[in-house]
Amino acid sequence: FQENIEKATSCSRSPLVREAQLVCSAPQAKRQRQTSFKDDTPGLWKKSDQRYQPPSDYKLPPSWKGPEKCFQEFCLFSNPNFGEGMSLITTSRIAYLASKAPVTSISGLQPTAYYEAEVPGKGAGLFANRTIHRGEIIFQRHPVLAIQSTPHLDLDPRVREELYQAAIDRLPQETRARFLRQVGTTMYDKAEKNAFRIFLDGSRKHSPHLGLFPEVSKINHDCRPNIHYRITDFTHTTVAVRDIHPGEELTVSYIYGKTLHADRQKQLHEWGFNCTCSQCTLPPLEIGASDNRIRQIKALENEIETLMAHPGGKGVKPEMGGKLVELYVAERLDAYLAPTYTRAALLYSMFGSEERARVFATEAMAALEREVGPQAKDIESMRRLAEDPKGHWSWGIKVTSGTGASEVGRNETRRSGK
Numbered sequence: 001f002q003e004n005i006e007k008a009t010s011c012s013r014s015p016l017v018r019e020a021q022l023v024c025s026a027p028q029a030k031r032q033r034q035t036s037f038k039d040d041t042p043g044l045w046k047k048s049d050q051r052y053q054p055p056s057d058y059k060l061p062p063s064w065k066g067p068e069k070c071f072q073e074f075c076l077f078s079n080p081n082f083g084e085g086m087s088l089i090t091t092s093r094i095a096y097l098a099s100k101a102p103v104t105s106i107s108g109l110q111p112t113a114y115y116e117a118e119v120p121g122k123g124a125g126l127f128a129n130r131t132i133h134r135g136e137i138i139f140q141r142h143p144v145l146a147i148q149s150t151p152h153l154d155l156d157p158r159v160r161e162e163l164y165q166a167a168i169d170r171l172p173q174e175t176r177a178r179f180l181r182q183v184g185t186t187m188y189d190k191a192e193k194n195a196f197r198i199f200l201d202g203s204r205k206h207s208p209h210l211g212l213f214p215e216v217s218k219i220n221h222d223c224r225p226n227i228h229y230r231i232t233d234f235t236h237t238t239v240a241v242r243d244i245h246p247g248e249e250l251t252v253s254y255i256y257g258k259t260l261h262a263d264r265q266k267q268l269h270e271w272g273f274n275c276t277c278s279q280c281t282l283p284p285l286e287i288g289a290s291d292n293r294i295r296q297i298k299a300l301e302n303e304i305e306t307l308m309a310h311p312g313g314k315g316v317k318p319e320m321g322g323k324l325v326e327l328y329v330a331e332r333l334d335a336y337l338a339p340t341y342t343r344a345a346l347l348y349s350m351f352g353s354e355e356r357a358r359v360f361a362t363e364a365m366a367a368l369e370r371e372v373g374p375q376a377k378d379i380e381s382m383r384r385l386a387e388d389p390k391g392h393w394s395w396g397i398k399v400t401s402g403t404g405a406s407e408v409g410r411n412e413t414r415r416s417g418k
């Protein structure tokens with residue numbers, strides 16, 4: 001990945017695309033902009049439509065239109081009746097999979113639970129109209145437009161703009177209007193400024209897409225957000241990670257939050273704006289304290305990992321898990337608590353500390369559900385730990401002595417499957 005970044009001449013710079021998920025085009029020298037389209041508009045798409053024949057087993061149901069306006073193996077497919085309407089610029093295979101996918105039930109808050117208003121220096125944003133409780137789903141949506149990365153990066157700009165316009169024209173009027181209200185001067189710019197990186201069809205060659213969710217993209221960035229998002233195939237879910245009070249702005253983080261202030265500013269600046277969020281506008285002394293906490297968090301996580309790699313986890317102490325939770329909470333990293341609670345629950349259980357194992361396992365279950373979703377594998381293990389610590393595989397793997405943690409593992413209660 002690093003190698004790609006260094007060599008790349010153009011990267012998708014969507015602020016909502018996390019750094020580790022950026023898709024960059026190959027160096028220009030090796031990969032020329034490719035377009036097989038001619039300038040005579042009527043024949044512009046037809047020529048390549050004829051050239052590309054999708055396999056017959058990817059035949060779409062009659063409610064879907066396409067393939068049309070193809071570029072290499074990527075074509076426009078659309079269905080105005082799929083949820084709020086959906087246009088795809090993708091392969092026949094992925095369009096076929098989309099056509100077979102259950103229509104994401106559009107759910108979440110009633111529109112009366114929030115309102116849109118201008119935020120100084122940020123454009124429009126969303127605000128709570130009532131208390132939104134931690135764990136409440138804000139939006140559950142499918143993309144109204146998904147664009148495979150290759151045409152987005154490689155198409156000739158003029159052709160690309162026409163193609164995106166055609167994709168939007170095929171959406172129902174209300175959805176189209178919502179799409180057009182997103183920030184950005186051109187269709188391409190709207191995609192760049194508002195898309196989330198989504199992976200359709202597992203981890204195959206053509207999986208990376210830019211997904212546009214116009215309602216979600218009205219949510220501004222904050223380095224210490226009150227909302228977390230997760231994406232599974234076609235479904236984008238936003239969930240409150242703490243209670244949000246009436247009048248408070250709804251925020252997500254466009255970048256990974258556990259980074260130092262200067263790095264966060266740099267990343268967001270590269271993606272087109274100077275961040276004026278609650279964390280970035282703290283007084284300098286508080287920014288310094290926050291950076292220190294992040295350094296402590298990283299050092300402690302490394303220490304736990306190193307110690308756990310030693311035979312019998314020599315030197316690890318349950319209090320390290322407790323301290324880590326404290327630091328995360330003090331740093332308001334509410335959107336990233338699941339692994340921290342899980343680690344703390346297991347550490348306390350390993351040392352036979354029943355009450356703390358229960359408390360952290362209960363917190364871990366809720367955080368896993370928020371951050372990963374109800375299908376998260378570790379939820380079941382944390383549920384068992386919360387209900388019956390002594391029956392859990394981790395219980396008492398290490399014992400505590402009167403003078404603190406003993407390094408002698410008892411190992412007597414490890415049971416597979418728990």
Ligand SMILES: C[S@@+](CC[C@H](N)C(=O)[O-])C[C@H]1O[C@@H](n2cnc3c(N)ncnc32)[C@H](O)[C@@H]1O
Pocket residue numbers: 015121122123124125181182183193194217218219220221222272273274275276277
């Ligand atoms: C996905 S849009 C968010 C909604 C947007 N404010 C609107 O009016 O539709 C992203 C854009 O909002 C603005 N923005 C979001 N979060 C911001 C922040 N923390 N500080 C400054 N500008 C921000 C930037 O202009 C950014 O390119």
